Amino acid sequence: MFVAPDYRVDGLLSLYVQSGAFRRHTPETKRNYATDICLFLAFLWARGLAWTQAVERDLEDFEHWRRFAAENPRLIGGSKWNRELAALVGLYAWAARAGHVPRSPVGTRQVLGPYGAVVSAPVARAKDARRSNVHWLTPRAFRRWVEVGLRGQGGGGLPLPGWCGRLEDRNVAFVDLLYSSGMRRSEAGSLLLFEVPRLRLEGGRYCVGRIAAAVTRSKKARTFYVAAGVVGEIETYVDSSRALAVRRAQRAGRYEDLPRLRVVTDVAGGVRPTVRWLDHNGAAGERRLTDLTVADRMALYTEGPHGLEPLWLWLNERGLPLAVDSWEGVFRTANDRCRQVLTPAGGPFPDPHRVYAPYATAHACRNSFALFMLVVLNHLMDRRFGLTPEERRDFRLLYGDPWRMVQDLLGHASRETTCDLYLAPVADLQLRALLAAAPDASEPGLASLDGVFARLARESEGIQDVDDLMMPAVGGAA
Structure with missing residues (x-):
């Protein structure tokens, strides 16, 4: 929902975020694009313009302010500008098709695409954009980061005075999972309890798991490998601080009143399992495990020995699913x-x-x-x-x-x-x-x-x- 500085809700923008073009974006892209659009709206508001009144000169001035103006203390690079431009391209393309604006302020030109097709590209697209801002840590640099940043250590491998170590086992297990498996944050952060690989009885250095298609960027399921020691860390977290958080939440009655609750009754189907559940009204539902989105997974619960408990692996201190962005x-x-x-x-x-x-x-x-x-x-x-x-x-x-x-x-x-x-x-x-x-x-x-x-x-x-x-x-x- 977009609210103007005069506290009015913009109805047209509300229609845009409900459009099929916007809803097909991932949650992270939706959040980023909404932030980028708001920046441009604020720029236009300072000029006394509604976003439907913008022309190409407004976009040129906005780019100058964002990227080159000496008065701006926080200039952005080409990659960030291209993302903001993509957000505006989507907005104004929708508005032009729906007849809300006579034409888009984003000028375009025809270019040759990667496969020989002629495509439209924004004229204002930055040429100096970095393809990716990638950083690496060597194994010993990563170990140092974990020791100091997550375990609170100083010299001699001992925690510094005042270190309380809240949720230390959870945080260390999560980052070790990322570093050991190469999973994306959304992939590792949306695992369910029964998706965690089990330690092999015959031993071995790596365990094998499966990432659901709905939580991957490519929307294709794939296999992942994780070190056996990391699986042990996850199991320790599940049996200790996670179990404690669940019991406290059960005693406080936090699970029964959740607005979107699905109590899983069965997970079956072998290679392509299906999850079946009952919602808070008692209505039955089912979906293939690989098709469950992040939001679907956060709503899944099971009947444990002491009552309802989440199937979502990573929990906050209140015993509720930890949102992926919270990491x-x-x-x-x-x-x-x-x-x-x-x-x-x-x-x-x-x-x-x-x-x-x-x-x-x-x-x-x-x-x-x-x-x-x-x-x-x-x-x-x-x-x-x-x-x-x-x-x-x-x-x-x-x-x-x-x-x-x-x-x-x-x-x-x-x-x-x-x-x-x-x-x-x-x-x-x-x-x-x-x-x-x-x-x-x-x-x-x-x-x-x-x-x-x-x-x-x-x-x-x-x-x-x-x-x-x-x-x-x-x-x-x-």
Whole structure:
């Protein structure tokens, strides 16, 4: 709902957000586009114009203010401008088709598309847009970020004074899941209890799970792999702090009065399971598991030994499903804590090229997983198997090369996305030469590859690495 500064609800914009074109966007895109549209509306309001009165000159002035005006303290780059422009293209294209505006203020021109077709493109589209703002963390940088940001540690591996560790086990299990599996935030954040892989009785380093099509960006189900140790962390969380939050919510009666409640009665169907439920009115419903959206999943509950409890894996302190977007706050808080504890006091930095305080996002965990898997798969091929160039070529013909394996793990439709965006730091490096000086793979733990990742970080832009000697003996504020 769009409300003007004079507190009036804009009826036309309400119709737009109910249109099929807007409703087909993902929830994240809807939120981003609504924010972008509001910025332009505020700009027009300051000029005494309604959005239906905008002309091309207004859009030109808006672009100048957003991107180039010296008076603007927060200029944006080409990528952000292109997203805002896409939001306005969608709005005004709908308004022009419906006859609410005589013409769109977004000027267009005809260009040749990627497959030879002639398509319309906005004239104001930025040419200097970065294809992606991608960051990576080496394994030891990620471990440092978890230790300080999520576990509250200072020097000596001990928590700093004042650290309370609320929901520490939940937060660590979630970020380890992202880093270990390469899942997107929405994919990992919308898992149901019975979708968590089970530890294999016969052992093994990785467990296998399935991501539902409705929560993926491509709308195609895919398999994911996660380290057995991370599955153990999730099970510990389920049996401890999650179980406690559920019991408290049950005693407070929070589940019975939920406006959208679906009590699952059956999950059956083998390879393509169907979820059946009863809603709060007693009406029966069913849907294939892979077709359940994020909103559908948050409404699923089951009858436990002490009453209703959520099937949604990740819960807040009140025992209710934690919204996927709420993980942004967890990362933001952890980043702030790393900056407070690890940044040298008083400045300036002794070494401006060194990463003192690692910075992570949910997508950086996914990027880092891709980088880690590429290096490890090449390491296994080059060192453990001792392949010659000819043997390696034959191995690729039979099983596919590491780039294709990482592409499959990430669920990318094209190899170019994997190579150009996620693995750009090593796309132009000769990995055989890079790994020539790597320690023997038989050395225990990930430390055997720390030297490889350290060299990658030195020779590439965007990879965060830390020195094991950088941990302060006494940290800053908790």
